[in-house]
Amino acid sequence: MKYRFEIILLLVMIFSACGDNQNKSHKSTESKKIISIPQFDADSAFQFVKHQVDFGPRVPNTTEHSACAQYLYGKLEVYCDTAMIQSFKTRAFDGTILHAKNIIGSFNPENYNRVLLCAHWDSRPFADYDPDPANHRKPILGANDGASGVGVLLEVARQLQSQSPPVGIDIVLFDAEDYGPPQDTQRDTEMDYWGLGSQYWSANPHVPGYFAKYGILLDMVGASDARFYMEGFSLYYAPGVLKKVWNTAHRIGYENYFYFEEGGYIDDDHKYINEIINIPTIDIIHMDKESANSSFFEYWHTVKDNMDVIDKTTLNVVGQTLLTVIFEEQ
Ligand code: AHN
Ligand code: ZN
Numbered sequence: 217m218k219y220r221f222e223i224i225l226l227l228v229m230i231f232s233a234c235g236d237n238q239n240k241s242h243k244s245t246e247s248k249k250i251i252s253i254p255q256f257d258a259d260s261a262f263q264f265v266k267h268q269v270d271f272g273p274r275v276p277n278t279t280e281h282s283a284c285a286q287y288l289y290g291k292l293e294v295y296c297d298t299a300m301i302q303s304f305k306t307r308a309f310d311g312t313i314l315h316a317k318n319i320i321g322s323f324n325p326e327n328y329n330r331v332l333l334c335a336h337w338d339s340r341p342f343a344d345y346d347p348d349p350a351n352h353r354k355p356i357l358g359a360n361d362g363a364s365g366v367g368v369l370l371e372v373a374r375q376l377q378s379q380s381p382p383v384g385i386d387i388v389l390f391d392a393e394d395y396g397p398p399q400d401t402q403r404d405t406e407m408d409y410w411g412l413g414s415q416y417w418s419a420n421p422h423v424p425g426y427f428a429k430y431g432i433l434l435d436m437v438g439a440s441d442a443r444f445y446m447e448g449f450s451l452y453y454a455p456g457v458l459k460k461v462w463n464t465a466h467r468i469g470y471e472n473y474f475y476f477e478e479g480g481y482i483d484d485d486h487k488y489i490n491e492i493i494n495i496p497t498i499d500i501i502h503m504d505k506e507s508a509n510s511s512f513f514e515y516w517h518t519v520k521d522n523m524d525v526i527d528k529t530t531l532n533v534v535g536q537t538l539l540t541v542i543f544e545e546q
């Protein structure tokens with residue numbers, strides 16, 4: 217029993233040291249909350265884009281479209297807390313009844329503080345901006361126009377599976393966005409035949425009385441040297457959200473992608489979300505002010521919108537910006 221005193225002293229020292237550590241770490245988390253932000257994986261996002269494109273054009277009422285819907289639902293079902301398919305019928309500009317599916321995945325479904333993330337997953341039935349008129353009635357692969365935004369959101373979902381976000385998140389993949397009338401027909405001024413999936417969801421949200429404090433739409437977020445300007449409806453309906461996202465992008469080093477310059481009004485899915493369900497929603501969309509015809513990225517609505525245009529750097533810029541915005545939410 218010679219060492220009893222020494223042993224007790226040692227134990228007291230160990231315990232008091234532990235107590236000290238606990239106090240210190242407690243204090244530091246109270247004064248400044250340390251947030252860890254997951255690292256977006258652009259290789260993984262690229263594979264998600266490629267997998268969609270490998271189905272072929274994802275035009276409503278085709279088998280390729282059905283197969284891709286099952287793939288996307290399967291991914292959201294694995295990564296999210298809850299997932300569902302919202303099936304609906306909608307009438308296209310030419311009277312065709314489209315069998316459409318919005319695909320939805322949610323994190324923390326019980327949290328009232330929610331953020332909406334969205335993109336369209338269908339691809340356009342008409343390459344009506346192709347330089348070769350012989351392609352004007354061919355469907356497009358929509359690697360950038362469609363699959364890129366969805367690819368980024370699938371990778372965000374995969375990250376949120378391993379690190380739960382501080383807010384509720386709803387990922388909504390809209391169908392039938394790109395079935396608007398071809399530009400060389402009498403009907404090309406009928407604007408409301410675009411964004412049919414977002415119009416349906418905004419009038420019939422997947423949760424009755426659904427609300428999110430804001431929304432972010434991704435459209436054409438995968439091409440190299442993409443430029444994201446301040447889109448008109450975003451600036452009109454959700455200026456605070458737009459500034460928050462653009463400032464975040466600049467802070468983490470992406471000022472060569474996000475421009476504090478106005479880019480014009482685009483009739484995209486966010487317009488319907490803002491106007492029908494009144495969730496302030498911005499559009500991160502690749503515009504090209506120098507473009508001769510379309511005002512969008514070079515291969516917009518052409519048969520060249522394939523995997524060759526997809527750049528991992530751009531996917532990373534958008535994905536890491538989204539993850540930063542999400543994890544800095546209170
Ligand atoms: C129009 O310019 C009519 N719509 C833009 C929305 C869109 C189409 N985004 C991708 N494809
Ligand atoms: Zn399109």
